[in-house]
Amino acid sequence: MDRELRMTVLRRAADISGGSSALQQRLMVEPHALELWLSGRATVPEWVFLVAVDLVVRDDLARAAQDRRAAPRNGEGNEIARS
DSSP, rough: EEEEEEEEHHHHHHHHHHHHHHHHHHHTTTTTHHHHHTTTTSSHHHHHHHHHHHHHHHHHHHHHHHHOOOOOOOTOHHHHHHH
């Protein structure tokens, strides 16, 4: 899997969690390990990536549930539907 994608998702999970310390505690990993992953100096393990994806998706779903627009988007940014 793309290393940049893993780092981006992990950074977003840290933001959602309230910072790298909060994410480190949530993942129950050593602070230096998380720092290595966030900086790209080490590959993000599959299980960490999956936990981060879960956090990001849950946050996105919660934000979408709060979206009060009556109509769906006009296809903007909807590359998945076209794939």
